[in-house]
Amino acid sequence: MDDLKTKAFNLLDFIDYQKGSVVSREIISQKTGTLTLFAFDEGQGLSEHTAPFDATVFCVDGEAEITISGNPIPIKSGEMVIMPAKKPHALRAVSPFKMLLIMIRA
DSSP states (O other), X not given: OXXXXXXOOOHHHHSOOOTTOEEEEEEEEETTEEEEEEEEOTTOEXXXXXXXXXXXXXXXXXXXXXXXXXXXXXXXXXXXXXXXXXXXXXXEESSSEEEEEEEXXX
């Protein structure tokens, strides 16, 4: 993604929704961490899983519910949630939903 460096771009326009699907686009991938943009159609999501590192979700568009250790957390455009390492978490899009997932490994 070197072509993105030193340029301004709008995350809303960087990935499109696809009916009945989850779409992702990696923006940065390094040993120390990743930035990945996701677009979820309404009702789509990620099943419960854990990660070895803290992960941050920044909502770019729409609404979703993130469940961490059984606790549902609503999130909407402009908000973010930090998901602790080794805690089970899942996500469901309440409406078409775009998020930036930030994973820092070191």
